[in-house]
Amino acid sequence: MRLLERMRKEWFMIGIVLAIAGAKLEPSIGVNGGPLKPEITVSYIAVATIFFNSGLSLKTEELTSALVHIKLHLFIQIFTLAFFPATIWLFLQLLSITPINEWLLKGLQTVGCMPPPVSSAVILTKAVGGNEAAAIFNSAFGSFLGIVVTPLLLLLFLGSSSSVPFTSIFSQLFMTVVVPLIIGQIVRRYIKDWLERKKPPFGAVSSCVLLTIIYTTFCDTFSNPNIDLDKFSLLLVLFIIFSIQLSFMLLTFLFSTRNNSGFTPADTVAIIFCSTHKSLTLA
Numbered sequence: 301m302r303l304l305e306r307m308r309k310e311w312f313m314i315g316i317v318l319a320i321a322g323a324k325l326e327p328s329i330g331v332n333g334g335p336l337k338p339e340i341t342v343s344y345i346a347v348a349t350i351f352f353n354s355g356l357s358l359k360t361e362e363l364t365s366a367l368v369h370i371k372l373h374l375f376i377q378i379f380t381l382a383f384f385p386a387t388i389w390l391f392l393q394l395l396s397i398t399p400i401n402e403w404l405l406k407g408l409q410t411v412g413c414m415p416p417p418v419s420s421a422v423i424l425t426k427a428v429g430g431n432e433a434a435a436i437f438n439s440a441f442g443s444f445l446g447i448v449v450t451p452l453l454l455l456l457f458l459g460s461s462s463s464v465p466f467t468s469i470f471s472q473l474f475m476t477v478v479v480p481l482i483i484g485q486i487v488r489r490y491i492k493d494w495l496e497r498k499k500p501p502f503g504a505v506s507s508c509v510l511l512t513i514i515y516t517t518f519c520d521t522f523s524n525p526n527i528d529l530d531k532f533s534l535l536l537v538l539f540i541i542f543s544i545q546l547s548f549m550l551l552t553f554l555f556s557t558r559n560n561s562g563f564t565p566a567d568t569v570a571i572i573f574c575s576t577h578k579s580l581t582l583a
Contacts, residue, residue, distance in 0.1 A: 312427070315511045323518035330519030338516035346509045347476040350419045353509075354426070354436055355484015356495065357502040363485070366433035372567055376438045379552065379575040380416050381449050388412035388544070389457045395540070401533040406458060408537065413453035415446025417579040418477060419513065421570075423506045424577075430569025438574045440477045444470065446579070548576040 307314060323330060332339045366372075389412075392405050416439050425435035447469055454460065488495065552575045555561065556568040563571065 312507050312511070315507075316514060319511050319515040320518050323515050324522050327519040327522040330516040331523045332520065334519070336516060338519075342513055342516050343472070344476055346512055347419050348480040349509050350422060350480075350506050351436070351477050352480035352484040353502050353506050354422060354432060355481040355486075356488050356500075357426075358433055358436075358485075358488075360485060360488075362433045363436070366431065366437050369434060369567075371562060372431075372434055372571065373438060373441065375556070376416070376571055376574045377442055377445065379571075380442060380578075381445065381453070384548065384575075384578075385409070385412040385453050385457060391544075399533070400536055404533050404537045408541070409457055410454065411578050413450050413457065414578040415450060416442035416574045417577045418443050418473070420510060421573040421577050423510045424573045425570045426503055426506060428569055429566065430573070431564070431566040432570075434567060434570040435574055436481065438570070440473070440481075442574070443473050443477070443579060545576060552576060 328334055330336045330338055336342075388409055392409055395405055396402075418439050421439050422432060422435045424430075426432045447466055549572050552572050553568060556563045556571045557565075
């Protein structure tokens with residue numbers, strides 16, 4: 301019984317393991333163009349579901365209150381789009397004298413220049429009781445800001461940049477983030493009493509969607525097993541990514557929990573997940 305209770309409590313972590321294992325066993329199911337069609341079901345339907353879900357679950361007052369929390373927004377956007385890529389660049393100057401594969405280091409810098417994640421930061425913030433409304437705003441705003449800022453950062457730190465299909469990315473973000481959120485808020489007005497009475501499992505729904513995203517991501521990874529990279533470089537970069545992630549999460553925690561920071565514990569959760577995670581929307 302204790303084991304079953306523990307499994308129910310940790311179902312999301314078990315789900316991650318199963319999703320990765322399933323992707324390893326049969327990656328062709330979740331790759332782009334495969335039976336699951338993640339280029340549609342994940343890129344559009346899954347993300348739209350997450351923000352529709354958030355629109356349903358959040359009170360309008362919470363969203364409007366988060367909108368005017370300027371100090372919080374400035375902290376997250378400056379950290380993720382200025383401090384993060386600049387620190388990565390300095391760190392990579394040291395790593396450039398090591399035998400680590402040059403393209404892995406360039407890939408690390410590229411990821412460092414990306415905007416905050418569109419969906420995962422919102423789900424993780426909600427899962428641990430953080431300021432979900434602030435996470436929604438910064439995920440959406442950061443993604444729109446990244447359309448302009450990310451190419452400039454790539455040009456600055458890598459000396460090269462690629463053209464970003466501004467219109468298509470903007471319209472995709474608008475249709476999968478802003479529109480579902482607004483529709484969710486409209487629907488909430490009509491079923492508000494029912495929602496408060498029944499209390500649907502919004503968190504569980506979002507977590508299941510995130511598991512789908514994780515599964516398809518690893519399907520893409522495992523479908524390319526013959527990448528020409530030495531194992532030493534790959535393992536070392538994985539360790540470096542893990543260390544950077546933990547270091548930045550600790551740093552944002554320390555900054556946001558100072559006595560005079562002005563942030564609540566819920567704000568700190570949103571800051572940690574939105575400031576230190578990166579999206580591949582523009583990659």
